[in-house]
Amino acid sequence: MSKRSSLMDRRALFSSAAAAALLAATGVSAAGAPKSGGRLRIALSGGTRQDTWAKGDGLFMQVARQGMVFDTLTEVAANGTLRGELAIGWTASPD
Incomplete structure (x- = not known):
């Protein structure tokens, strides 16, 4: 092993x-x-400073805004089926 390669190995x-100590x-x-x-x-795209959380611009937008913050019991999967988000299971009632 040459002196130069030994020096490179020590460096x-x-x-x-030093990097490990700094990381630790x-x-x-x-x-x-x-x-x-x-x-x-x-x-929100197109939002203004006057927009409020409870703005009366329709049920869809209210649900969309709340869906960004709150989880729901179920959600619609990409393939259109219903799957649990918070719920781990459910059953249908006859009525």
Whole structure:
């Protein structure tokens, strides 16, 4: 092994060790308990500053806005079938 390749190997070793130490020092601590409150900001195509969450522009848009925030019991899959989102099962009643 030549002196030059030995030097390159040591540089690679020290560089890797320094990178590993730096990566370990920037570890993320566990998140605390969530806090109540805050602000929800939503961007809609064609939206204005006067738009509100409860804007009376039709049931479809109200459901679409709420669907961006809240999960539902079921959802329509890409193939058109109904699948559970929050629900893990369901049965039909005779009425």
